[in-house]
Amino acid sequence: MEKEIIILGKGPSYKSFNQEKLKDIWTTQATYNELTEDEQVKITKVFRLHPFELELPPNKYGITLDFQFIPINKIRDIFGDQMHSSIAWLVATAVLTDNKIIKMYGVDLLNSEERGPQRDGLFRLMGLCESFGAQFITPVNSGMFLPPQLYGLQDFVKELNNGK
Numbered sequence: 286m287e288k289e290i291i292i293l294g295k296g297p298s299y300k301s302f303n304q305e306k307l308k309d310i311w312t313t314q315a316t317y318n319e320l321t322e323d324e325q326v327k328i329t330k331v332f333r334l335h336p337f338e339l340e341l342p343p344n345k346y347g348i349t350l351d352f353q354f355i356p357i358n359k360i361r362d363i364f365g366d367q368m369h370s371s372i373a374w375l376v377a378t379a380v381l382t383d384n385k386i387i388k389m390y391g392v393d394l395l396n397s398e399e400r401g402p403q404r405d406g407l408f409r410l411m412g413l414c415e416s417f418g419a420q421f422i423t424p425v426n427s428g429m430f431l432p433p434q435l436y437g438l439q440d441f442v443k444e445l446n447n448g449k
Contacts (some may be wrong), residue, residue: 292361292375293328295319298427299391303327305346306389311379312353313371316391332378356381364413369406376407378403380414387414387421393428404429 293312294300302310303324311330312320320328330337330347331392333352360368372392379387394404411421
C-alpha cells in the first residue's frame with residue numbers, strides 16, 4: 286500500500302477532512318492556530334517555514350506544539366524556486382518523504398480568495414511532483430480544480446443583460 290497523507294488548509298473544503306480515517310494529517314502553523322481543539326488533536330505534524338521563529342507560546346487551548354521545519358534547501362535543490370505558498374512547501378515536503386497519495390482538504394485557492402494568486406504556482410509544482418509518482422486527491426466540495434471564469438465572458442454577459 287502506498288503512503289498517503291492529508292494536507293489541511295483552511296479553505297471552504299477543510300471540514301470534509303473530519304470524515305477521513307487517515308492517521309497522518311499535516312498542516313501549517315497558521316492553519317493549525319485556526320482549528321478547533323477537537324480538530325487540532327487529529328493533526329500529526331505542524332510545519333513551519335520560518336526557522337527564525339524559535340519560541341512560540343502555547344496555542345489558544347494551552348497546547349505547546351512540536352513543530353517540524355520544512356527542508357527548504359533540499360526542496361530548492363530539487364524543485365527550484367517554485368514555492369509561492371506554505372502549502373506548496375508542504376506538498377514538496379510530502380513528496381520528498383515518499384508520500385505517494387496526497388489528499389488536500391481546505392486547499393481551495395479560489396480566485397476570489399486572498400490566496401487565489403498562489404494557485405498557478407501550486408499547479409505547476411503538483412505537475413512536477415506527479416513526475417515523482419505523486420497523486421493528488423481533493424474532496425468533491427473543493428474548488429481547487431474549478432476553472433476560472435472565461436476571459437471576456439463578463440463583458441459578454443453584461444452586454445446580453447443590456448449593460449446591467
